[in-house]
Amino acid sequence: xxxxxxxxxxxxxxxxxxxxxxxxxxxxxxxxxxxxxxxxxxxxxxxxxxxxxxxxxxxxxxxxxxxxxxxxxxxxxxxxxxxxxxxxxxx
Numbered sequence: 573x574x575x576x577x578x579x580x581x582x583x584x585x586x587x588x589x590x591x592x593x594x595x596x597x598x599x600x601x602x603x604x605x606x607x608x609x610x611x612x613x614x615x616x617x618x619x620x621x622x623x624x625x626x627x628x629x630x631x632x633x634x635x636x637x638x639x640x641x642x643x644x645x646x647x648x649x650x651x652x653x654x655x656x657x658x659x660x661x662x663x
Contacts, residue, residue: 575618577606583615 580598584591595613597603604619 575616577614578617578620580613580615583620586620 578586580591580594583603584594587594594603594615598605598613598615603615604623605613605615607613
């Protein structure tokens, strides 16, 4: 480990969460941390960067069909009075 050691406040500012949340994640083992003493906890910057990369969403276009959703329907057939096949049966 050759990177900087960050404080809980620095990590909280980077992640946009409270310091309390950062410390809770560290104590739960969810966030990489180092205990310097019985009270002092630091976060290796390189380990934090790797942790963030693991949780980063893919770039736009990385998912072709998110959650199996269908493409949005077109309302042309419903709104076009000249359309030959109405979406409902004739009564």
